[in-house]
Amino acid sequence: MSIRLRLTAWYVLTLAIALGAVAFALVIVFRAAMERQLDDELAARAAQVASTLQSEGSALSLQGQGGEDSLVVGGEFVGLYDSSGNLVDSSAAPPLASAAIAAFAAGSSATRSESLTSGTEHLRIRAVPIVDRGQRVGTLAIVRSLTPIDTAERQLLGILALAVPIAVAIAAAGGYLLAYRALRPVEQLRRAAEDYSANDLTRRLAPQDLRNDELGRLARTLDAMLDRVAGAVEQRQRFTGDASHELRTPIATILADASLSLERPRSAEDYHATIARIASETARMARIVEGLLVLARADARSAPAHTEEVDLATLLEASVRRAEASAIERGLRIASRIQRGLIVADQDGGLERVFDNLLDNAVRYAPDGSAIEIVGEAHDGMTRVSVSDHGPGIPPDERSRVFERFHRTPGTSGNGAGLGLAIAREIVDAHNGEIEVLATAGGGATFVVDLPTSRRRP
Amino acid sequence: MRLLLVEDEARLAEVVRRGLVEHSYAVDLAGTTAEALDLAAVNEYDAIILDRRLPDGDGAQVAAELRRNGTLTPVLMLTARDTVEDRVEGLDLGADDYLVKPFAFPELAARVRALVRRQMPERQPILSSGKVTLDPASHTATYADAPIKLAPREFAILEYLLRRKGDVVTRGAIEEHCWDGDYDSLSNVIDVYVGRLRQLTGGRRSPIETVRGVGYRLRNG
Numbered sequence A: 001m002s003i004r005l006r007l008t009a010w011y012v013l014t015l016a017i018a019l020g021a022v023a024f025a026l027v028i029v030f031r032a033a034m035e036r037q038l039d040d041e042l043a044a045r046a047a048q049v050a051s052t053l054q055s056e057g058s059a060l061s062l063q064g065q066g067g068e069d070s071l072v073v074g075g076e077f078v079g080l081y082d083s084s085g086n087l088v089d090s091s092a093a094p095p096l097a098s099a100a101i102a103a104f105a106a107g108s109s110a111t112r113s114e115s116l117t118s119g120t121e122h123l124r125i126r127a128v129p130i131v132d133r134g135q136r137v138g139t140l141a142i143v144r145s146l147t148p149i150d151t152a153e154r155q156l157l158g159i160l161a162l163a164v165p166i167a168v169a170i171a172a173a174g175g176y177l178l179a180y181r182a183l184r185p186v187e188q189l190r191r192a193a194e195d196y197s198a199n200d201l202t203r204r205l206a207p208q209d210l211r212n213d214e215l216g217r218l219a220r221t222l223d224a225m226l227d228r229v230a231g232a233v234e235q236r237q238r239f240t241g242d243a244s245h246e247l248r249t250p251i252a253t254i255l256a257d258a259s260l261s262l263e264r265p266r267s268a269e270d271y272h273a274t275i276a277r278i279a280s281e282t283a284r285m286a287r288i289v290e291g292l293l294v295l296a297r298a299d300a301r302s303a304p305a306h307t308e309e310v311d312l313a314t315l316l317e318a319s320v321r322r323a324e325a326s327a328i329e330r331g332l333r334i335a336s337r338i339q340r341g342l343i344v345a346d347q348d349g350g351l352e353r354v355f356d357n358l359l360d361n362a363v364r365y366a367p368d369g370s371a372i373e374i375v376g377e378a379h380d381g382m383t384r385v386s387v388s389d390h391g392p393g394i395p396p397d398e399r400s401r402v403f404e405r406f407h408r409t410p411g412t413s414g415n416g417a418g419l420g421l422a423i424a425r426e427i428v429d430a431h432n433g434e435i436e437v438l439a440t441a442g443g444g445a446t447f448v449v450d451l452p453t454s455r456r457r458p
Numbered sequence B: 001m002r003l004l005l006v007e008d009e010a011r012l013a014e015v016v017r018r019g020l021v022e023h024s025y026a027v028d029l030a031g032t033t034a035e036a037l038d039l040a041a042v043n044e045y046d047a048i049i050l051d052r053r054l055p056d057g058d059g060a061q062v063a064a065e066l067r068r069n070g071t072l073t074p075v076l077m078l079t080a081r082d083t084v085e086d087r088v089e090g091l092d093l094g095a096d097d098y099l100v101k102p103f104a105f106p107e108l109a110a111r112v113r114a115l116v117r118r119q120m121p122e123r124q125p126i127l128s129s130g131k132v133t134l135d136p137a138s139h140t141a142t143y144a145d146a147p148i149k150l151a152p153r154e155f156a157i158l159e160y161l162l163r164r165k166g167d168v169v170t171r172g173a174i175e176e177h178c179w180d181g182d183y184d185s186l187s188n189v190i191d192v193y194v195g196r197l198r199q200l201t202g203g204r205r206s207p208i209e210t211v212r213g214v215g216y217r218l219r220n221g
Helices: A003-055 A098-106 A147-195 A214-261 A268-300 A312-329 A350-365 A420-430 B010-022 B033-042 B059-068 B084-092 B105-119 B152-163 B171-178 B187-200
Strands: A076-082 A087-090 A112-118 A121-132 A135-145 A307-311 A333-338 A342-347 A371-379 A382-388 A434-439 A445-456 B002-006 B026-030 B047-051 B075-079 B097-100 B127-129 B132-135 B140-143 B146-148 B168-170 B208-211 B215-218
Touching: A003 A076, A003 A112, A003 A121, A003 A135, A003 A147, A076 A098, A098 A112, A098 A121, A098 A135, A147 A214, A214 A268, A214 B010, A214 B105, A268 A420, A268 B010, A307 A312, A312 A333, A312 A342, A312 A350, A312 A371, A312 A382, A342 A350, A342 A371, A350 A371, A350 A382, A350 A420, A350 A445, A371 A445, A420 A434, A420 A445, B002 B010, B002 B033, B002 B171, B010 B026, B010 B105, B026 B033, B033 B047, B033 B059, B047 B059, B047 B105, B059 B075, B059 B084, B075 B084, B075 B105, B084 B097, B097 B105, B127 B152, B132 B152, B152 B171, B152 B187, B152 B215, B168 B171, B171 B187, B171 B215, B187 B208
Parallel strands: A333 A371, B002 B026, B002 B047, B047 B075, B075 B097
Antiparallel strands: A076 A087, A076 A135, A112 A121, A121 A135, A307 A342, A342 A445, A371 A382, A382 A445, A434 A445, B127 B132, B132 B140, B140 B146, B168 B215, B208 B215
């Protein structure tokens, strides 16, 4: 069953119950009011008749009191009974229920009213005891027919029996229409979602004429979710595209070199040179693949396999030693100033890669014969490592982009794959640290890594 | 034949340049779109080999810009992008051929030969005039059915003269099409090379004639 039908059904059911209850109460209240009014009239009439009786002395007689109308239509029957319940006098011919009236009158030691049904007659009776000198001598009974009230009640019931179903029917139609209108955006949303495909991530669900109601907000929320999904997919596609480009370049170089070499017989020196170039390109590819694996693992964000507390000085000194080989080749000096006793938490040996990458980067861009400084120190409760070179530096508008994957600062030689700094940032992020690049005083780039200090050893 | 190679990956560019030089082409190198457009504006190339992904933009824009400037030099586009859309876009922007990286060098060389051939009055893959024949693909030349051994530059000059068989070819044109941008005034050197070529192709009966004050002509037939 559709929500639309269910909504309407519940709506109609609730409304029918409510209207039924209201109609029922209305009839009860109406009848009670009518009966109370009748009782008031009967009481007034009884008082009137009784007052004439009492002034007349001992003999019980109506003295011509009471109307001559028949009891049947709007009229009344006034009966006077002695203490043993015999009819002494009456205003008119006794009604069919006269025996019941007599019984009621005889049983009354106090003034009271009651409804009586006898055969087809439905009567309201009020009995008033007649007391003479403290002695109850008889009973005065005033009787009126309840038929007019019954008729009015039936008419009211008839009207309600017609009006309530009509009202419910109108409400049902209105409710269905309302539910249809309210739920139409859901159907639009469903169709839009049905048309959504992985090939076109730009499509969105929210229609142009979007209202700011619950469904509008739902559509916008879903669209915001799709934005995030599309962003992630695009980022992944770009990464895959960049990765394949980066791998294709060394492959293209190797294939071109090898196939050129095979075109004709060559000297041993030529072959040697070709194989050396191929080996170097293969090593470069291996570095790229390794970098991609590190990034893929970082993306998967699996919990670190092991975390180890390490001394920053040990870590940095090892990185400096590794970087020195290529630094000396270029006539570069690496000056280090490392504070002792700073302990940091190293996840899966990742920090070593961060400092290696930063030093590699510095060595690559530093001009021949210049100096590279590496500083490890406590700073603002964190452990700070800065690596400074005196190379060309990074223009301010490039600084946020150097950490992007495959990003290369325009105008620099394309030796690396542009992954080193991206990897460094991923690892620093995973260690709850921060990495940024600043300008070195006097020109060049300074990379600053802040890591949480786990403890300090004196 | 003189080529412009536009490729920012230094090692790949070096391998391709070396191979093309072995095939007797004069090769200029450019690493950016700006450099490529500058070189193409100054020199007359017989073909341009153009990488799409360059540090300062898309190589396809270089092809489009060349066509807008009225340059009809054939363009061979190199790319790592190999979707149909990429190839169609590259060709529509003005490339004459498309080669997907990675490629084998002989295929690149064959495509370059085909592109260069298209530009020349003489379009046969094997060039000949009288007793002289030259096969750019196998990089061999014969005179009277006997192979002649030619230095790469001599081969380039002979191929160019054969391609323009019957035309008077100026020293400037030879310089333009057979030397890359690293050499300066050459007219004397060209005379030395052409002199040697004439000796190898029949001496006095060589089909290569000197046109005084202008340049050279390779006789038709």
